[in-house]
Amino acid sequence: MKIAFIGGGNMGEAILGAMLEKKLCKPADISVSDISESRRDYLKKKYGITVTASSREAVSGKNVIVLAVKPQNINEVLADLKGILKPGQLVLSIAAGVKISTISRGLGHGSIVRSMPNTPAQIGLGISGWTATGEVSEEQKAWARTILGAMGQEIYFDDEEYLDAVTAVSGSGPAYFYLFAESLIDAAVEVGLARKDAEELVSQTMLGAAHL
Template identity: 60%
Template sequence: MKLAFIGGGNMGEAMLAAILEKGLSTAENVTVSDISEPRRRYLKQKYGITVTGDNRQAAVESDVVVLAIKPQQLAEAMSGLSGRLHAAQLVLSIVAGAGTGTLCRGLGHNRVIRVMPNTPAQIGEGISVWTATAEVSEEQKAQAAAILGAMGRQVYVTDERYLDMATAVSGSGPAYVFLFAEALTSAAVDIGLPDDMARELALETVLGSARFMQGSDRPPAELRRMVTSPGGTTAAALARLEKGQFTELIKQAVRAAYERAKELGN
């Protein structure tokens, strides 16, 4: 499989590294186009791939063109590639907020997959939600599933509206978890724990709890009840959280992210 990456930032590099590690392609069959010369030099040195500053040169002979650029760079990139892609090429976009309609019109090309990955994909622990236009073949869908699966889990949906919803949950979700860990660390310091110990306790608690949930067949609400003794310390903490409308605030935050995702898509 020959691949061209338009953009070699953090998420593009994460995908590149996963593809090479899993043997889905080889360095000789990967080209990355990036506007930054230092970035190109770094990627070439680390992965032994071909690099260029010319998007069209990168895409010309590839089977899959991965759009891994910032949203503000998309219009220029699409303009440069429009009319240059051959009919059988697959375009896989991880550009936030760019719908398949926007991509198809901008590229003059119909074989498009839109993906919403998330930050943990950079360590192979991500989850990517994706959809494809009708013109994408089953073989190309299988290629996309393999690429995204190399970075963690992948979920295919036929209704593109779910991608905006996923953006608000799994796309922005890591930031919610980071904020919770930050707040828990700060609270630990406030009650007297040393900084390094506070951070370790907070991070390991978040990580361990997530793994515990993942390995259990019980829903989170039941797990929460299992560790909450009436009149105990956990009950006191949860009561204070709900007094501050913790659950409602999370709902409002997710709704705000969802509405913003729809705005960006339009």
């Protein structure tokens, strides 16, 4: 499987890093386009992959194109790539809240997977909800499962409408846990515990509870 990443930020790096760590592809099979020269240099040095400032150059000859840019930048990326993708290429978007219809119309392309990973993917403990258009083949769905599963677990939904709920539950979910933990630590400090001790107590309690 040959993969192009449009955007080499934290989530893009989490995916490519997991793929390489689990030997699901080789550095020679990965290209990343990013507007930041320093980011490109970092990724090339750390992973030995191909980097470029050109999205069009990155996608050439690749099986899967991962759209790993922020939602506010998606239209610019779609316009740049419109009309150049081949029918056999799969587009996998991790841009939060960007609907398949927007991506399909913007690219002039039908084989699209929309997914919603979460931040624990950066340590291999994430979960991703995803869906696919009717043009996506079974082989391409297997590619999507491999890519998303490299970061943790994945769940397929047969209707895109569920992706908004996935975003609210697992996509945003880690922030709720952080807020709860912070509130519990503050409460512990108020009743006399040192903050360092409170942080250790709460962190281990949450970890232990998760493993019960």
